[in-house]
Structure formats: structure tokens, C-alpha cells
Amino acid sequence: xxxxILRLNMNDLSVKKEDxxxxxxxxxxxxxxxxxxSTEVNxxxxxxxxxxxxxxxxxxxxxxxAPSSGRLSVGAKSPLTGTIKEANAxxxxxxxxxxxxxxxxxxxxxxxxxxxxxxLRMTPEVIALEEAGELTGKGMYETNELIWKNYGEGxxxxxxxxxxxxxxxxxxxxxxxxxxxxGRYAGRGGLGAVMGSKGLKAIIIEQKGLGDIAYANxxxxxxxxxxxxxxxxxxxxxxxxLPTYGTAVLINILNEAGGLPTRNFSSGKFEGASxxxxxxxxxxxxxxxxxxxxxxxxxxxIKCSNVVNHxxxxxxxxxxxxxSAWSLGANCGxxxxxxxxxxxxICNDVGLDTIEAGAALGVAMEAGVIPxxxxxxAIELLNEVGKGSPMGRILGNGAAFTGKAFGxxxxxxxxxxxxxxxxxxxxxxxxVTYATSTMGADHTAGYTIATEILSVGGKANPLEAAxxxxxxxxxxxxxxxxxxxxxxxxxxxxILDLPDAFxxxxxxxxxVLGLSYTAEDxxxxxAEWLALERKFNEAAGFTKQDDRLPEFMYYEKLPPHNQVYDxxxxxxxxxxxx
Amino acid sequence: xxxxxxxxxxxxxxxxxxxxxKWGGIGLITVFLYGKFRDKVPGSAIDRxxxxxxxxxxxDTIGLIIEKLDIMQxxxxxxxxxxxxxxxxxxxxxxxxLAIFPIEMSVLYRQYFVKHDD
Ligand code: SF4
Numbered sequence: 001x002x003x004x005i006l007r008l009n010m011n012d013l014s015v016k017k018e019d020x021x022x023x024x025x026x027x028x029x030x031x032x033x034x035x036x037x038s039t040e041v042n043x044x045x046x047x048x049x050x051x052x053x054x055x056x057x058x059x060x061x062x063x064x065x066a067p068s069s070g071r072l073s074v075g076a077k078s079p080l081t082g083t084i085k086e087a088n089a090x091x092x093x094x095x096x097x098x099x100x101x102x103x104x105x106x107x108x109x110x111x112x113x114x115x116x117x118x119x120l121r122m123t124p125e126v127i128a129l130e131e132a133g134e135l136t137g138k139g140m141y142e143t144n145e146l147i148w149k150n151y152g153e154g155x156x157x158x159x160x161x162x163x164x165x166x167x168x169x170x171x172x173x174x175x176x177x178x179x180x181x182x183g184r185y186a187g188r189g190g191l192g193a194v195m196g197s198k199g200l201k202a203i204i205i206e207q208k209g210l211g212d213i214a215y216a217n218x219x220x221x222x223x224x225x226x227x228x229x230x231x232x233x234x235x236x237x238x239x240x241x242l243p244t245y246g247t248a249v250l251i252n253i254l255n256e257a258g259g260l261p262t263r264n265f266s267s268g269k270f271e272g273a274s275x276x277x278x279x280x281x282x283x284x285x286x287x288x289x290x291x292x293x294x295x296x297x298x299x300x301x302i303k304c305s306n307v308v309n310h311x312x313x314x315x316x317x318x319x320x321x322x323x324s325a326w327s328l329g330a331n332c333g334x335x336x337x338x339x340x341x342x343x344x345x346i347c348n349d350v351g352l353d354t355i356e357a358g359a360a361l362g363v364a365m366e367a368g369v370i371p372x373x374x375x376x377x378a379i380e381l382l383n384e385v386g387k388g389s390p391m392g393r394i395l396g397n398g399a400a401f402t403g404k405a406f407g408x409x410x411x412x413x414x415x416x417x418x419x420x421x422x423x424x425x426x427x428x429x430x431x432v433t434y435a436t437s438t439m440g441a442d443h444t445a446g447y448t449i450a451t452e453i454l455s456v457g458g459k460a461n462p463l464e465a466a467x468x469x470x471x472x473x474x475x476x477x478x479x480x481x482x483x484x485x486x487x488x489x490x491x492x493x494x495i496l497d498l499p500d501a502f503x504x505x506x507x508x509x510x511x512v513l514g515l516s517y518t519a520e521d522x523x524x525x526x527a528e529w530l531a532l533e534r535k536f537n538e539a540a541g542f543t544k545q546d547d548r549l550p551e552f553m554y555y556e557k558l559p560p561h562n563q564v565y566d567x568x569x570x571x572x573x574x575x576x577x578x
Numbered sequence: 579x580x581x582x583x584x585x586x587x588x589x590x591x592x593x594x595x596x597x598x599x600k601w602g603g604i605g606l607i608t609v610f611l612y613g614k615f616r617d618k619v620p621g622s623a624i625d626r627x628x629x630x631x632x633x634x635x636x637x638d639t640i641g642l643i644i645e646k647l648d649i650m651q652x653x654x655x656x657x658x659x660x661x662x663x664x665x666x667x668x669x670x671x672x673x674x675x676l677a678i679f680p681i682e683m684s685v686l687y688r689q690y691f692v693k694h695d696d
Pocket of ligand 1: 068070295296300301302303305489490
């Protein structure tokens with residue numbers, strides 16, 4: 001099937017198909033969203049105004065049978081950070097979009113009628129904008145249910161909840177999983193608010209009659225697929241630990257490393273860690289039902305996802321990941337996994353990024369709005385977001401906004417985006433990534449953490465500041481390349497360790513594109529795309545002074561290591577050679 | 579007092595099962611066990627800290643403690659001594675906190691770990 005770009009102009013509600021240029025043909029995922037944003041969006045535009053654009057792009061191999069390859073990237077100028085932004089998600093819509101022949105969807109303009117929402121409906125025969133009607137204002141659980149009822153089971157859904165409709169800058173974009181749960185989020189950076197500002201409630205891809213991906217070299221692709229799948233199965237992390245315990249296995253590990261941010265980044269150790277980690281989730285899957293080893297889309301062989309049930313065995317939430325168990329748990333001093341699951345469910349329904357939501361709650365607790373550790377009060381507070389009350393709007397606009405509203409100094413953000421679950425004062429290299437990423441504080445922007453705590457693909461000592469710069473850059477380029485492919489970032493564990501799996505990954509890409517990318521291209525292209533993102537940010541007004549951690553981390557010692565952040569500014573600046 | 583595998587059961591403290599090794603020594607360390615190593619402590623629960631106290635002598639290493647716990651070194655993924663990654667060679671001192679994770683919780687390949695080594 002020939003590929004095309006779909007341009008959706010919300011000014012006049014028109015949908016146009018465009019050819020894919022050779023330049024764009026070889027790009028996918030984050031490389032494509034960032035290239036389109038860099039080319040078409042004025043870096044100084046207001047992220048929620050008519051001149052920002054929202055781009056959806058499946059990865060290069062998304063929609064193929066390659067293992068763990070169903071990611072969908074979403075890009076825009078971020079209303080949270082003001083930088084260029086890419087967030088990606090698993091779930092089922094990315095694969096379907098690719099199999100429909102869609103290389104990218106570019107959403108531009110804004111509908112004349114304020115507060116009116118539309119859905120973009122796609123089948124092999126029809127691509128049309130329809131009024132969202134009864135879906136407007138609905139949470140994501142009900143939205144997904146109604147869409148499957150009206151358009152058929154198996155429909156891929158990309159949508160926003162009330163937080164996105166109300167233009168809150170912590171709104172994420174939901175992708176549905178195979179069971180139609182809304183929990184797979186392109187969460188970070190407020191892209192849900194950009195979607196809301198375009199009057200777009202959802203994009204849906206119906207199940208019927210989808211085509212197959214065209215392979216330039218099917219033999220090479222098959223070989224690569226085989227090598228990669230073998231590597232993913234053999235590697236202890238992707239073959240054993242992630243399917244057994246999920247990412248939340250890291251709660252206890254980071255806690256023992258003294259790097260689990262606790263009670264709004266005031267300690268690296270949480271006394272309730274044992275109650276909220278992957279071991280408990282695994283145990284519950286046996287005692288309450290639910291599941292570990294859940295795949296967020298067909299064809300994932302790692303299966304890090306899970307399903308967490310209520311004590312009575314009924315469904316509660318899916319997935320409950322490390323970052324969420326931490327942000328809504330340890331970071332708020334909450335040690336009830338049931339309360340954390342409920343907070344996560346609310347995020348999925350209202351349409352919030354869990355990391356930012358937990359960080360905002362932590363800051364509100366710091367301010368004394370509710371006490372640390374009170375899960376029930378946290379649930380009440382988070383429910384305000386969906387109502388659009390003044391308190392809900394404060395929280396729904398993220399940690400930095402909440403900090404300003406309540407006069408809190410200890411606000412764990414870089415470029416306004418909340419830090420994820422690794423304390424930079426205990427794991428110094430992750431701080432370099434947070435500070436220098438093109439996306440604000442983001443653990444997936446460069447997997448320094450993989451070498452430092454998880455010990456994958458290199459050597460690093462978390463508490464030594466030296467040589468973190470080059471390492472962070474290396475990981476940022478590797479990450480952006482993987483984000484362009486459509487592979488789940490978790491393949492990094494295997495491909496950085498096992499040369500055969502790495503080659504397999506390259507073979508699948510070459511098999512699809514008909515190119516002959518090598519390991520050098522992996523680094524070269526990663527560096528080029530990263531430079532493009534940096535350039536956008538510079539033109540948007542960002543300087544090296546923005547590549548810093550929040551000041552409190554430089555003077556507050558973090559227990560139990562009792563360390564401040566001491567990586568010199570020059571080293572942070574050396575990452576991108578500025 | 580119940581005895582098993584070289585430990586004497588001392589009783590419950592703060593809801594956790596505390597064991598004390600029957601060997602002598604200059605003082606106690608606290609060992610935190612995760613994953614399948616929790617089975618070393620009868621009655622331990624998955625959602626609580628699983629810890630035991632063990633006595634150490636001058637010059638005792640982490641490796642010796644692991645041996646005393648009847649754990650094979652190849653089954654160990656991560657070791658943290660006082661929140662630092664550690665090799666099995668490090669010497670222990672009374673008051674130390676030692677945490678041991680099994681290979682099934684290895685979100686890592688051990689050879690890449692840079693470990694503190696005395
Ligand atoms: S490893 Fe996890 S996040 Fe990645 S594709 Fe599989 S289930 Fe989804």
C-alpha cells in the first residue's frame with residue numbers, strides 16, 4: 001500500500017492526502033515528528049494557539065511483525081515546557097495507522113467554534129471528520145467504550161480526556177490497549193492540551209480491511225526479526241525480569257540505591273517501598289487475578305505491562321508502571337498500592353500524565369494542602385482535575401504551576417517538566433539527562449539510568465560526576481534513534497548488550513526501507529535529529545542556563561547518601577558542545 | 579526457640595521477622611532480602627521488608643554472609659551495602675545495611691555493574 005501524509009486543517013475542517021517525499025520516506029516516529037515540527041512550526045508560537053501543529057507518526061517498522069514494535073510518536077511544541085516535544089505510546093492504534101498507509105497525520109489550525117470537538121474517523125474507504133457529539137467531556141474509559149460500541153471492537157483509539165479538552169498542560173494523549181483500556185499514554189509535555197486546542201477529541205482507526213506493510217527486502221526483514229526476538233527472549237531483563245515483575249521491580253532496587261525520590265524529593269528512601277513494588281503486583285496477579293506479562297500491543301514479546309485488580313478480583317487499572325507507582329506512591333508518601341492504582345485510574349480517565357500528576361500532588365502536599373501519605377485525600381484532590389475546579393486546574397497544569405500557586409521552592413522540574421523516578425543527587429548521570437534533554441526532565445530522553453542502576457550497555461558509577469556528559473549524549477542519540485524506529489525503548493536493554501540483537505534491529509529497518517544502515521548511522525542519525533531538536537529550542541529562546549537542575553538540589557543534601565547535585569555546569573554544557 | 583539452617587529465631591520486631599545467626603561475632607548487621615530470597619525467612623511477607631540480623635566478625639565479607647545464607651553467588655543480581663552497589667568482597671562492619679536481590683529481579687547484566695570494592 002502506498003504511504004501518504006494526512007493533513008488535517010481544523011480552520012476549515014478539511015482533510016487532505018499528501019505524497020511522502022523521499023526525505024520523509026526514510027523517517028518515522030520521533031525523527032519524523034521532530035522534522036515536521038522543525039520545518040513547519042514557528043518556534044516562538046503559542047503552543048495552544050493556531051500556529052502550533054500536532055503530528056502523529058508511527059515508527060519506521062510500526063505495523064510490521066517485528067517484536068515490540070508498535071509505537072506511535074506524537075510531536076508538537078509543548079505547552080508545558082515550551083520546547084519541541086515528542087511523546088510516544090504503545091497500544092493498538094499505531095500499528096493500525098501504519099497498516100492504513102499513514103506515514104504521518106499533521107493537525108493544524110483551530111476550529112472557529114470554540115468548545116466544539118471532532119473525531120477523525122479512518123477506514124480503508126473513509127477518512128472523515130465527524131462531530132464528537134456525546135463523546136465531548138467524557139472520560140477516556142467511557143469514550144473508549146462508546147467508540148467500540150459505535151465503530152466496532154478492535155478499533156484503535158487515540159484520544160483526550162477532560163484535562164485535554166480543558167487545555168491543562170499536564171494533559172496526555174491516550175492510546176487504547178488490546179482490551180480497550182485507555183492506559184497507554186503519550187503522556188509527557190501536555191500534548192493532550194495541544195490536541196484539545198485543535199478541537200480534536202479522538203482519532204479512530206477501524207479494524208476492518210487494513211493492509212500490510214510493504215517490505216523492500218522481506219528476507220532481510222525476517223532474518224532481523226528473528227535475531228532480535230531471540231535476543232529479547234535470551235536477555236535477563238527483557239526475557240525474565242520485565243515480564244515477571246514489570247518495571248515496578250525498580251521500586252525496591254532504587255530504594256536500596258538510595259535514589260527513590262520520596263515525599264517531594266526530600267529523601268531517596270521510602271519506608272513503604274516494599275508495599276508498592278513489582279513483587280506485590282506479581283503476588284496480586286496470583287491472589288486477586290489480574291496479570292503480569294501483559295502485552296500493550298499485539299506482537300510485544302517483552303510484555304512489561306500488567307493488569308492490577310481490586311481486592312475483590314475485579315479490574316482496577318492497567319498498566320501500573322514503575323514511574324506511576326513511584327510518582328503517585330513514594331513521591332506522595334503513599335504506601336497503599338490500592339490507592340495508587342486508583343490515582344493511576346483517575347489519571348487514565350481524566351487524561352493526565354502520571355509522572356507530572358504525582359509530582360504536582362507531591363508539591364501540593366509540601367504546601368500542606370493535604371498531608372503526605374494520605375491516599376484517600378489525594379484521590380479526592382486528583383478528582384478535582386476532571387471537574388475543572390480552580391484546584392483541579394492548578395494541579396492539572398503540573399508541578400511547576402502548582403509550586404507557584406502555593407509558594408513552594410522545592411519543585412522538582414527541568415524546563416517546567418517534572419522529574420521521573422530517579423533522584424539525580426543519588427544517580428548523578430540521570431541528572432545530566434534531565435538537565436540537557438531537548439524535552440525537559442525526561443528519563444526516556446537518554447537512558448543513562450540503564451547503565452547506572454540497571455547496568456545495561458556500559459559502565460557507570462552513579463555517585464561520580466566525572467564523564468557523565470559524553471555518556472548522556474551517547475544515550476540521547478541512541479534513544480532518539482530507537483524512538484524513530486517504532487520499537488519500544490525497552491529493546492535497548494537487549495540491543496546494547498547483544499550484538500546479534502542490535503544487528504537484528506538494523507536488519508528489520510533496512511528490510512523495510514531498502515537501505516543499509518550500520519551502527520555508525522545509528523549514532524550519526526541520532527545526533528542529527530537531536531541537533532534539529534536543539535535548534536528548535538534555541539530558536540524558541542532556550543539557552544544553556546535552562547539546562548540546569550532546580551536550585552534546591554544544589555544546596556539540599558539528600559538522605560541517605562547526604563549528597564547535593566555537584567555535576568559542574570561546564571559538564572552539563574559539554575553534552576551538546578555549547 | 580526455633581532453629582533452622584544456622585539461625586535462631588529471635589521473634590517478631592515491628593511486624594518483621596528478625597533472625598539472629600547463632601555464630602558469635604563483634605556485632606550485628608541487617609540483611610534485607612528480596613524476591614525468592616525472602617523464602618529464607620519463614621513467615622516473611624511479600625509486602626513488608628524482609629530482614630534478618632546477622633552477627634559479623636572482624637574481616638567478614640559480603641561473600642561470607644551470602645554463603646551463610648545458603649545463597650549461590652550466581653543467583654545474586656544486585657548487592658547494595660549501605661545503599662552503594664557492592665561486590666561480594668567488601669568487608670562488613672557492625673551496623674551495616676546489606677540488601678540482596680536475586681537474578682530474577684535482575685534488570686541488569688552483572689558484568690556491567692561498577693561495584694564498590696574495598
Ligand atoms: S515492553 Fe512493555 S511498554 Fe514496551 S511494547 Fe511491550 S508491553 Fe508495551
